[in-house]
Amino acid sequence: MRLVLYTGKGGVGKTTTAAATAACAAARGRRTLIVSADAAHSLGDVLGRRLGPQPAPVAPSLDALEADARCEMERQWGRVRDYLLALFRHQGIDDVVAEELALLPGAEELATLLAVEEHGREGSYDLVVVDCAPTDAALRLLTLPDVARSALRLALKLQQAVASVAGPIARAFVSTPLPDAGVFGDIERLLYEKLRRLRARIASEKTSVRLVVTPERMVIDEARRAFTDLALFDIACDAVVMNRLLPAAARKETFFRDWARVEQERRREVESVFAPLPVIAAPLRDDEVIGLDALRAHGEALFERCEPDAVLGARARIRFAAEAAGWRVELPLPHVSYDGLEVAKIGAELVVRTGSRRRSLSLPRRLAALSLASARVEHETLVVRLASAASNARADQSLPCA
Amino acid sequence: MRVILLTGKGGVGKTSLSIATALGAAEHGHRAIVLSTDPAHSLGDALGTPVGPRPISVCSGVFAQEVGALDELERSWSAIQHWLRGLLRGETDELVAEELLVFPGLEELMALRAVREVEARGEHDVCVVDCAPTGATLRMLRFPDALRIFMENFFEIERRGVRWLRPVVGRLGGSALLPDEEFFEAFERLYREIDDVRQILTDGDRTTARLVMNPARVVVEETRRSFAYLSLYGVATDAVIVNRELPPQASGGWFARWAEKERRERADIAASFPVPILHAPLHPTELLGVDALRRLGREVYGSRDPAAVFAEGRPIRLRKDSRGTILEIDLPNASKDDLDVGVHGSELLVRVRDAHRRIALPASLAGRTVSTARLEAGVLAIRFE
Numbered sequence: 001m002r003l004v005l006y007t008g009k010g011g012v013g014k015t016t017t018a019a020a021t022a023a024c025a026a027a028r029g030r031r032t033l034i035v036s037a038d039a040a041h042s043l044g045d046v047l048g049r050r051l052g053p054q055p056a057p058v059a060p061s062l063d064a065l066e067a068d069a070r071c072e073m074e075r076q077w078g079r080v081r082d083y084l085l086a087l088f089r090h091q092g093i094d095d096v097v098a099e100e101l102a103l104l105p106g107a108e109e110l111a112t113l114l115a116v117e118e119h120g121r122e123g124s125y126d127l128v129v130v131d132c133a134p135t136d137a138a139l140r141l142l143t144l145p146d147v148a149r150s151a152l153r154l155a156l157k158l159q160q161a162v163a164s165v166a167g168p169i170a171r172a173f174v175s176t177p178l179p180d181a182g183v184f185g186d187i188e189r190l191l192y193e194k195l196r197r198l199r200a201r202i203a204s205e206k207t208s209v210r211l212v213v214t215p216e217r218m219v220i221d222e223a224r225r226a227f228t229d230l231a232l233f234d235i236a237c238d239a240v241v242m243n244r245l246l247p248a249a250a251r252k253e254t255f256f257r258d259w260a261r262v263e264q265e266r267r268r269e270v271e272s273v274f275a276p277l278p279v280i281a282a283p284l285r286d287d288e289v290i291g292l293d294a295l296r297a298h299g300e301a302l303f304e305r306c307e308p309d310a311v312l313g314a315r316a317r318i319r320f321a322a323e324a325a326g327w328r329v330e331l332p333l334p335h336v337s338y339d340g341l342e343v344a345k346i347g348a349e350l351v352v353r354t355g356s357r358r359r360s361l362s363l364p365r366r367l368a369a370l371s372l373a374s375a376r377v378e379h380e381t382l383v384v385r386l387a388s389a390a391s392n393a394r395a396d397q398s399l400p401c402a
Numbered sequence: 403m404r405v406i407l408l409t410g411k412g413g414v415g416k417t418s419l420s421i422a423t424a425l426g427a428a429e430h431g432h433r434a435i436v437l438s439t440d441p442a443h444s445l446g447d448a449l450g451t452p453v454g455p456r457p458i459s460v461c462s463g464v465f466a467q468e469v470g471a472l473d474e475l476e477r478s479w480s481a482i483q484h485w486l487r488g489l490l491r492g493e494t495d496e497l498v499a500e501e502l503l504v505f506p507g508l509e510e511l512m513a514l515r516a517v518r519e520v521e522a523r524g525e526h527d528v529c530v531v532d533c534a535p536t537g538a539t540l541r542m543l544r545f546p547d548a549l550r551i552f553m554e555n556f557f558e559i560e561r562r563g564v565r566w567l568r569p570v571v572g573r574l575g576g577s578a579l580l581p582d583e584e585f586f587e588a589f590e591r592l593y594r595e596i597d598d599v600r601q602i603l604t605d606g607d608r609t610t611a612r613l614v615m616n617p618a619r620v621v622v623e624e625t626r627r628s629f630a631y632l633s634l635y636g637v638a639t640d641a642v643i644v645n646r647e648l649p650p651q652a653s654g655g656w657f658a659r660w661a662e663k664e665r666r667e668r669a670d671i672a673a674s675f676p677v678p679i680l681h682a683p684l685h686p687t688e689l690l691g692v693d694a695l696r697r698l699g700r701e702v703y704g705s706r707d708p709a710a711v712f713a714e715g716r717p718i719r720l721r722k723d724s725r726g727t728i729l730e731i732d733l734p735n736a737s738k739d740d741l742d743v744g745v746h747g748s749e750l751l752v753r754v755r756d757a758h759r760r761i762a763l764p765a766s767l768a769g770r771t772v773s774t775a776r777l778e779a780g781v782l783a784i785r786f787e
Contacts, residue, residue, distance in 0.1 A: 009442065010412010010535040015620070040411070040536040040627075045620045133535075217688055218417070218447040225442075247656070255652035258686045286659040288619050347452075 001120040002309045003201065006241075007132040008212035009222040013243040015046050016289045016298065017212050017282065018131035023292055024299025025308040026062035030126040033119055034064045037112040038133040041066040048291045055119065059292050063125075067112040113198050120201065127309040208238035208311060211274070215245065215266035224273060228362045231318035239312040240274045241302065242267060244284040272359060277313040318361065326387035327367055333359075333382050343375040343384055344398035351398075352382060372397045403521045404432075404528045404709050405602060407637065410614035411624045412535040415645040417444045418689050418698060419614055419682070420532035421466070425692065426699035426708040427528045428463035434709075435465040435526040439513030440534035443468040450691050457520075461692050465526065467516070474512040514546070514599040515592070521602065528709045536628050540757055543635040546600035547760055550593075603637055606716045610640035613675075617644055617667040626674055626735040631757040633717035633732045640712040642675045643702060644668065646684040676734055676780070677713040718761070727767060727786045734780035743775045743784060750784070 006018040015036070022034035033055055036043035043066055044051040047058055053071045055063035112130075120128055201207060209230055213223045223240070230237055245267070251260040271279050282302055289298045299308065306312060319330040329350065344351040348368035351360045370386035377383070408420045417438070424436040435457060438445045445466050446453040455470035513531075520529050533539045603609050611632050615625040625642070632639055647668070653661035672679060682702045689698050699708065706712075717732045733741075733754060742753035748768035750761040773787045 010414075011616075011621075012413055039540070040624060042411075042620050042624055045623045214413075217690060218444045219413075221447050222442050222444065250656040253652065253655050253657065255649070255686050262687065286656060287663065290619060 001123070001125055001206065002127045002311075003116070003120065003130070003204070003207040004127065004238075004309070005130040005132050005207075005209045006212055007209060007226065009219045012212045012214045012219055013282075014212050015042050015131050016295070017210075017241050017243060017302070018129050019043065019046050020289065020295045020299035020302060021308045022062060022064075022127070022129040022299075023059065023295040024303055025127050025129075026059055027296050027299070028307070030061065030309055031124060032062050032127045032129065033125045034062070034129045034131065035112070035116055035119075036064075036066040036131045037116075038131060040133075043131055046290055046295070053115075065115075067115055114194060117194070117198055117201055121197075202235060205236075205311070208236050208313075210239045210241055210312075211237060212241045212243055213270060214243050215263040215270075217266075220266060220270060220273070224360075225362045227274065228318070228364065231320070236317065237274075237277055237313070239278050239280055240270060241280045241282055242270055243282045245281050247283045250284065275359070280312075320364065320367070323385070326370055326373060326385060329361075329363075329367070329384045329386065331359075331361065331382040331384065333377070333380060340400075341375075341377065341382070342398060342400055343372065343382070345372045345386075350384065372399050375399050403524075403526060403608065404711075405517060405531065405609040406528065406709070407531045407533055407539075407603075407609070407611040408614055408643075409533040409536065409539045409611060409628065409632075411621050411628075414614045414616050414621060415682075416440075416614050417448050417532050418695060419612075419643055419645060419702065420530045421445065421448055421460075421692075421695045422699035422702060423612075423708045424464050424466075424528065424530045425461070425696045426703050427530070428461075429696075429699075430707040430709060431463075432527040432707075432709050433463055433525065434528040434530065435467060435520055436460075436530045436532060437513075437516055437520060438466075438468045438532040439516070440532060442534075445532060448690060448695070467520075469513050469516040474515065515595055517602060518595055518599045536624060536631075539628075540631055540635075543603070543632070543637065544757075544759070546596050550597070550762070604635075604718075606638040606714075607711070610638050610711055610713075613639055613642045614645055615642060615671070616646050617664040617671065619663075619667065622667055622671060622674070627755060629675060630733045630736045630754050633734075634752060634754055634757055634759050636716075636718045636761075638713075638715060638717050639675075639677055641678045641680055642671070643680045643682060644671060645682045647681055649683040652684065652686075674735055720764070720767075725785070726773075729763075729767070729784045729786070731782045731784075732780060733777065733782050736777065736780070736782070738777055741777060741782065743772070743782070745770075745772050752782070 004021065006014045006021070008014050015038075019034060022032045026032040034043065036051070041051070043064060047064060049058065051064050051066045053065055053068035055065045058064045116128055116130060119125060211223045211226060213219050227237065246256060246260055246263060250256060267279070267281075280302055282298070285294075285298070287294070289295060302308070317332065319328075321328045321330070331350075331352065333352070342353045344353070345363075348363050348365075349360045350363055353359075367386055370388050373385040373387040375382065375384045406423060408416045408423065410416055417440075420436050420438075424434040427434040436445065438453070443453070445468050449460060449466065451458075451460075453466045453468050455468060455473040457465040457467040460466045513534075517529060517531060520526055613625050613628060613632075615621045629639055629642075648657055648661050648664055680702050682698060685698075689695055702708075715732075719730050721728045721730060729750065731752065736754050740755045742751070742758075744751040745763075746760075748763050748765075750763055752759050752761065767786050770786045772784055774783075774785045776783050776785075
């Protein structure tokens with residue numbers, strides 16, 4: 001199963017692009033599911049019908065659903081939830097409150113992923129398209145399997161130890177019910193099977209994130225930060241969709257002349273910043289893209305020259321690794337001449353200059369406080385080392401490349 | 403201190419309008435601050451100058467601050483952070499752990515705290531909050547409720563449980579996993595602070611929300627729902643701002659169809675929102691920097707003081723008549739199918755589509771049964787026996 005997730009700043013057209021991708025794929029014969037993972041769902045508004053947490057057919061080969069954390073929680077957590085309910089009830093708290101509390105932080109995101117994974121495993125879809133929440137929440141969604149696994153593994157160790165050693169004594173002293181073997185069994189299943197599968201799914205070569213941008217400063221800046229964060233968690237992007245570009249006819253309108261000029265600059269910027277990812281251009285429409293016919297037409301325009309479910313771009317990735325003396329950043333730079341390559345750290349940005357080309361990368365918070373130690377090229381990859389330097393950590397620096 | 407929350411669907415222009423509102427308030431002589439609570443901050447991008455977790459001066463009378471969850475955590479929650487770090491140590495690499503310290507819900511929590519801190523500093527008369535998109539904002543408004551339930555039901559139990567478990571777990575080498583007493587104290591402090599914020603947010607005399615939208619179908623639909631949700635959480639909306647309307651000189655040629663659609667949406671907006679409607683036109687360039695944003699403020703507010711309360715009224719109120727007490731909640735645009743109402747002991751449970759709330763009933767109503775619940779003309783009236 002191919003999994004494609006769309007994210008980007010709010011309002012850039014994620015839902016429309018995701019729905020258009022799904023509608024186009026379905027029209028080209030792929031069995032497709034589209035999932036909305038944004039708590040403020042608007043997939044239903046775009047498709048023009050009310051959706052629920054179960055896949056509902058909206059067109060031939062196309063099903064749609066809006067994830068519902070509460071409902072998924074009930075389905076997924078079985079005995080864990082029963083235990084929590086028993087625990088809470090025992091303390092004199094009614095079921096409704098207990099259910100509410102069972103919605104632990106992150107449960108919403110996790111439930112969505114579990115639903116996607118479940119539908120993916122059933123084998124009834126060739127393509128699952130996920131319409132994610134705005135960037136930050138989407139990153140959280142994608143990194144959650146890692147977090148949940150760590151947290152659950154710890155909780156499990158602790159609980160098991162306490163229950164086995166302290167269980168008999170504890171039962172004598174406190175009235176709180178302790179989890180039984182069934183609960184541990186469930187946690188383990190959730191932990192070692194579901195989360196491992198989720199992690200594998202996200203890391204799979206058949207899974208990619210597509211960033212949606214518009215030709216606006218704030219939107220592009222946010223997408224660049226997201227690009228770095230995705231690399232940090234080793235999640236692959238395969239394309240950037242540049243949305244709402246003025247069509248030729250609109251560019252001639254006097255009012256939009258400046259806009260059209262800026263747009264051209266921004267387009268070049270996006271192409272260079274996200275290289276080597278392909279940039280799919282999507283035109284501004286003279287009407288809102290609502291309803292299946294409009295979505296299908298929009299999808300056909302987006303994927304005129306490629307398939308919506310193909311892996312569109314290279315998997316070359318930026319990598320971050322800890323070393324004894326600091327951190328190593330690996331930036332793949334295929335097809336680049338290394339003569340006069342220069343690396344600079346300006347604020348929280350790592351800037352690479354070669355001739356007239358310039359590429360910059362926002363550094364993760366932790367690395368932004370370090371300073372440049374060395375830079376060299378190994379196998380078409382630029383390897384930059386960052387180390388802590390108490391004196392000039394925040395100062396801007398630049399280095400020629402060895 | 404006057405608090406103005408700007409919220410709405412992603413990408414409608416909340417950040418630009420938040421800054422414009424603060425700049426406008428300053429022109430009317432108020433000491434203003436604009437506070438971004440969206441974890442994907444854009445204040446700095448819009449102003450063209452870096453804005454950080456400490457307030458910085460943008461121009462005379464206006465400050466800006468981006469609430470950084472990680473930074474806040476480091477600054478004031480070392481006890482909580484210490485425990486989290488211990489929990490994550492060895493489980494995942496350091497860089498990832500650092501990012502993970504920002505657990506879901508933390509940003510919303512820190513955002514609420516920041517509002518209270520601004521008030522406590524007493525240096526500003528107007529605090530404009532640039533909120534995260536709708537979904538996250540709802541979570542933020544839900545937080546005080548969730549925390550109250552937790553405090554009332556679990557806090558002492560957890561605390562006692564941990565005290566009791568510590569020696570046993572210590573022998574098993576898992577001490578780092580159990581939060582210490584400092585953690586609980588930090589948590590209790592946090593709870594008190596959040597409750598203060600809840601009071602600030604639901605005080606309609608000083609806090610109001612302004613919903614930002616664009617004249618586009620999907621955006622209007624979501625904003626309609628947000629209006630009801632805000633009301634449900636007791637936050638009064640005093641205006642809606644329709645941003646990026648095609649100006650007359652741009653409404654011809656290729657854009658004629660857009661312009662026609664916008665006219666229909668504008669009529670729909672006028673009929674859907676029972677508060678003043680403000681307008682801002684689409685600009686042929688991006689509005690970045692103080693000067694451009696100040697002009698935007700003038701376009702929206704004209705000669706009005708942006709800090710004024712544009713519509714009076716409380717979204718949740720009690721009324722008495724000869725037959726008893728009625729609790730009223732403004733839920734414009736909600737339909738009967740979207741609603742669920744129930745009473746549980748001293749709490750009223752109300753669900754409106756994706757949002758639900760447990761409203762603590764005043765002592766006089768706690769335990770009484772609901773005789774009728776009726777939705778009429780956008781007002782949910784719940785009559786108690």
